[in-house]
Amino acid sequence: MMHMTFYWGKRVTILFDSWKTDSWIGYIISLLACLLFSVFYQYMEDRRLKFKLLSLNDTKNSSSSGGDGGGGGGVTSPLLYSKSGGGKWSASRFAGAIMFGVNSAIGYFLMLAIMSFNGGVFIAVVLGLAVGYLVFRSGGDGGELLVADNPCACA
Numbered sequence: 001m002m003h004m005t006f007y008w009g010k011r012v013t014i015l016f017d018s019w020k021t022d023s024w025i026g027y028i029i030s031l032l033a034c035l036l037f038s039v040f041y042q043y044m045e046d047r048r049l050k051f052k053l054l055s056l057n058d059t060k061n062s063s064s065s066g067g068d069g070g071g072g073g074g075v076t077s078p079l080l081y082s083k084s085g086g087g088k089w090s091a092s093r094f095a096g097a098i099m100f101g102v103n104s105a106i107g108y109f110l111m112l113a114i115m116s117f118n119g120g121v122f123i124a125v126v127l128g129l130a131v132g133y134l135v136f137r138s139g140g141d142g143g144e145l146l147v148a149d150n151p152c153a154c155a
Contacts, residue, residue, distance in 0.1 A: 003117045012118040015109060031124040034113055038128025039135070041106045046136040048099040055092035 002013075010027040013020045014034070021027040110129075114122050 006117050006119050006122065008119045012116050012121060014113050014116050014118075014121060027120065031120050034110075034121055034124040035128035035131075037106070037113075038110055038125045039132035041103065041110060042129060042132025043136050044099070044103045044106060048096065048103055049137075051092075051099060052096055055096065 010021055010024050012027065012030070014030055019030070021030050110125050114125055
């Protein structure tokens with residue numbers, strides 16, 4: 001029977017019927033896998049956002065041959081980016097869509113792993129997301145100020 005409240009213990013089924021743990025070694029390895037999967041999620045999110053920023057800069061540079069003219073240091077609002085340039089079906093938009101789909105799938109797998117209601121799995125996923133954010137997304141490059149398009153509250 002599936003648990004409907006958080007519980008602590010080494011017996012857990014994660015995502016698939018074949019991914020069951022019965023020993024402490026298997027449980028710890030599964031928690032490590034969840035942690036690494038969460039770190040990988042943050043890495044992929046960082047790559048996706050940097051790719052999107054790069055493609056937006058390329059689009060902006062190709063559509064305007066001069067400077068920004070305002071002397072404002074080049075900072076603009078993400079809501080004011082022009083969707084012209086690059087075409088509707090450009091390779092960069094297609095690659096960005098694929099990266100978004102892969103990252104969404106990883107995020108949903110993490111959510112389903114947490115829905116095993118095992119406390120250790122919950123802690124492993126949250127800790128992995130925090131470590132991944134610290135390592136990949138909290139750098140001093142200013143990238144956190146440039147991206148405001150992710151509707152997911154957990155990213």
